[in-house]
Amino acid sequence: MVTNPSANLQSSSRLARIDRSDVAWFALFVLAGGLAILHPIVLLVALAVAAAIGVCWLMVLGVRRAHLEFWQVLLVIALSGYILLSYGFENLAFHVGGFPIIVSYGLVYGALALAFLAHRHLMARALKEPAVLCMLVLFVLALLHLVIEIPSYGIWAVRDATMCLDGIFMLLGVLWALKANSTVFMTKWLMVVFVLNMFYSFTQPWGEKLWAWSPQSGVFLSVPLLGNYNGRGDLLLSGALFCICVGGYVIKRPSWLMLFLAGMQFLGIAIAQTRRMYVGAVVVLIILVLLGEAKKFGKLFILLPASVIVILLVTTVGGLEISGRVGTVNLDFFTQHIRSIQNSEGTPGSAVESRFLMADEAIQHFREHPVLGVGFGQPLLTDIDETNGAVTRMPHNSSLSYLARLGVIGFAAWIAFHLLLTKRFIIALRRRDSCEDKRVSSFVLWFFLFYVLFMISSLVEAPFEFPSSAVPFYFFMGFALGLIQQHLSGKAKNKVEVKVGRRLTTLVSGVENA
Numbered sequence: 001m002v003t004n005p006s007a008n009l010q011s012s013s014r015l016a017r018i019d020r021s022d023v024a025w026f027a028l029f030v031l032a033g034g035l036a037i038l039h040p041i042v043l044l045v046a047l048a049v050a051a052a053i054g055v056c057w058l059m060v061l062g063v064r065r066a067h068l069e070f071w072q073v074l075l076v077i078a079l080s081g082y083i084l085l086s087y088g089f090e091n092l093a094f095h096v097g098g099f100p101i102i103v104s105y106g107l108v109y110g111a112l113a114l115a116f117l118a119h120r121h122l123m124a125r126a127l128k129e130p131a132v133l134c135m136l137v138l139f140v141l142a143l144l145h146l147v148i149e150i151p152s153y154g155i156w157a158v159r160d161a162t163m164c165l166d167g168i169f170m171l172l173g174v175l176w177a178l179k180a181n182s183t184v185f186m187t188k189w190l191m192v193v194f195v196l197n198m199f200y201s202f203t204q205p206w207g208e209k210l211w212a213w214s215p216q217s218g219v220f221l222s223v224p225l226l227g228n229y230n231g232r233g234d235l236l237l238s239g240a241l242f243c244i245c246v247g248g249y250v251i252k253r254p255s256w257l258m259l260f261l262a263g264m265q266f267l268g269i270a271i272a273q274t275r276r277m278y279v280g281a282v283v284v285l286i287i288l289v290l291l292g293e294a295k296k297f298g299k300l301f302i303l304l305p306a307s308v309i310v311i312l313l314v315t316t317v318g319g320l321e322i323s324g325r326v327g328t329v330n331l332d333f334f335t336q337h338i339r340s341i342q343n344s345e346g347t348p349g350s351a352v353e354s355r356f357l358m359a360d361e362a363i364q365h366f367r368e369h370p371v372l373g374v375g376f377g378q379p380l381l382t383d384i385d386e387t388n389g390a391v392t393r394m395p396h397n398s399s400l401s402y403l404a405r406l407g408v409i410g411f412a413a414w415i416a417f418h419l420l421l422t423k424r425f426i427i428a429l430r431r432r433d434s435c436e437d438k439r440v441s442s443f444v445l446w447f448f449l450f451y452v453l454f455m456i457s458s459l460v461e462a463p464f465e466f467p468s469s470a471v472p473f474y475f476f477m478g479f480a481l482g483l484i485q486q487h488l489s490g491k492a493k494n495k496v497e498v499k500v501g502r503r504l505t506t507l508v509s510g511v512e513n514a
Contacts, residue, residue, distance in 0.1 A: 068185065071114035075172055076189060078107035079475060082468045083193055083235065084200060088225040090468040091218045100155075100219045108169060108471060115175055126174035129481050131424065134417035135167030135474070141410050145375045153377025159220070160376035160393065163401060164410075166470040167417075173478020178486055183439055186479070191250045194239030195261065201232045201268040205323040229325070231469055233274025234457050237281060238450050240265040244299050245446040249439045259299060266307035270334065273325040276460055278338055280453045287452065291429060293445070308334070355460065358395035365404040373407035380404050398464040418455075424481060425451070428488040440487045447480035 068076070081089035081104060093100040116123055126132060142164035149157040176182055203210060210227035217225060240262040247258035269277055281304060288297040308331070314320050315330040322329040361381050365374045374380070379393040380401065394401045402414045425448045432441035454463060454473055463469040 069114075069118065071111040071118065071172075072176065074107045074111040074114070075176075075475075078104050078111070079472055080189075080193055082472050084197055085225060085228065086230045086232075086468045087228040087466065088214070088217075088223055090466065091221075091223040092225065093217055093219050102219060104467065104471075108172075112169065112172055115172060119175055122175050122178050123171060125178060125485070126171050126478070126482070129170075129174060129424075129485065131417050131420040131481060132170050132174065132478070134413050134420060135164075135170055137413045138164040138406070138410060138417070139168055141406055141413070142376070145373075145406075149375045149377045156220075157375070157377035160405065160465075162467055163398070163465045163470065164406070166464075166467055167474050169471050169474045170478035170481070173475040173480070174482040174485070175478075177479045177482025182479075183437075183443055183483070187246055187250050187439065187443070190242060191247060194235070194242055194265070197232070197235050197239060198261070198265050198268050201229065201236055201272060204229050204232065204271050204325060229272065230466070231457070231461075231463065233269050233272035233277045234280075234453060234463075236265045236268045236272060237277045237284075238453055240269075240303070241284065241300075241449050242446055244296050244303075245442050245449070246439070249442065259303065262299070263303050263307055263310075266303060267310060270307070270311055270329050271322065271324045273327070273329075273333075275338075276456055277453070280456050283452060283456065284449055287449065291445070355396055358392075359397060359400055362395040362397070362400040362404040366407065369407055371407045371409060373403070373405045373410055376405060394462045394465050396461050398458040398462050401462065401465060421451070421477060421481075424484055428484040431488050435487055437487060440483055444480055444483055444488065447476055447483075450476060451480075 081092075089104055090102075092103045094103075095101070127136075142161045146157055146161055176186070207227045207229060211224045214224035214226035216222045243258040243262040243265070247261065248255075251257055281300070285297060285300060288300065311329065311334065312331045315322065315328075324333070327333045358381055365380055368374065380395060381392045395404075399411075399414070403411045406414070425444070428444050429448065432444060435441040454469075457463050463473070
């Protein structure tokens with residue numbers, strides 16, 4: 001038998017290269033495993049740094065491909081910080097002469113100024129939206145209150161007024177949506193953000209250690225940048241629905257990947273232990289049935305019990321003990337947590353009575369100032385947080401905050417905003433089958449579901465009072481209105497018909513001339 005020495009030499013060298021690569025990967029996994037066992041917090045920090053580098057790289061790559069303007073870059077950075085770091089990013093500030101310069105507000109207000117200078121004609125179109133005009137009414141009312149209340153309460157008045165001032169960022173959402181190919185970058189960016197939020201949520205069992213390791217900053221109180229999991233459950237359910245409704249337009253293959261990511265986010269909700277999202281999931285199922293979205297309903301209906309089964313197998317059969325926000329993650333806790341929604345005795349979670357006490361205090365302020373409200377600057381409650389000594393400034397219900405602070409006049413504008421926004425959504429959802437771009441119709445459906453979940457949260461929490469949740473909400477609602485105006489309104493349909501008619505007329509005249 002004749003052999004080729006050179007071929008054998010090439011084969012052995014190729015095997016040597018493969019072996020060295022395998023050894024390197026094996027060493028890396030051994031190092032990661034050792035860190036996970038000996039110093040888990042060091043591994044988490046390393047993963048966070050790697051994730052941050054990856055996000056920066058993806059953002060740079062996305063900006064280059066999407067040809068974003070500078071105001072859009074500033075806005076994406078701010079929204080990513082709000083969504084991922086929540087209260088920590090909201091309080092990131094540096095002080096000049098004792099006055100706090102808030103980084104997040106510097107980014108979003110800078111983006112608003114640049115966008116206004118560059119696209120005044122599109123801003124005019126944004127101002128035609130009735131819901132946007134309602135928020136501008138609230139914006140003006142807040143400014144009028146601040147003229148009177150800043151001398152008495154100082155920057156605390158501005159802090160409380162952000163619940164109205166943040167509504168102006170709807171203009172940025174409308175403006176972005178009115179630009180060409182607006183949904184392409186937005187779907188990719190949101191997918192990245194929701195996946196990162198999912199992984200970040202899994203670190204909640206080590207939240208106290210992250211607090212200890214994290215750098216701190218603050219406007220009124222010093223707050224850790226990392227380890228704030230406010231509203232994680234809401235974002236996880238929204239992210240799961242994004243994977244079901246829109247994810248297929250971002251990553252088409254493998255087809256099971258979006259279902260896997262949605263299921264993983266449901267597991268994250270089990271760690272976040274957010275009771276309002278149990279209710280939210282049921283409400284979403286009902287909405288999908290009413291809208292005739294059989295496929296999306298089927299996916300969600302299958303994933304919910306599948307996630308419960310996975311939790312059962314991991315915690316019961318596997319014997320793994322996972323610490324959640326309130327208690328240990330297992331099927332028994334999950335059952336008791338659902339029962340706590342009805343305020344059953346001996347169940348985990350805060351008592352319902354505390355919500356009613358907060359509501360009574362807020363309504364008492366309204367009774368004292370029914371027309372114009374109590375304004376901004378003074379707390380609506382007398383409750384004090386025992387952990388940091390801070391006064392709880394608002395009830396766990398955003399609508400009550402608007403009623404107490406702005407009275408009947410401001411509350412009427414607040415209700416009108418939601419009625420007009422809901423009306424636009426209903427009209428758009430009825431016309432979604434006629435939309436040529438199915439990505440847009442799916443996106444509008446997801447925005448509506450996001451709106452419903454956010455409003456459920458506002459009934460038992462105060463998301464509108466915190467910029468980290470209010471600014472993304474207003475931007476998303478503005479973006480939804482812009483998409484509806486551009487693709488799902490009657491005027492948009494008429495414009496398409498006119499264009500098609502003109503093209504047919506040109507074609508016929510050309511044939512006749514020929």
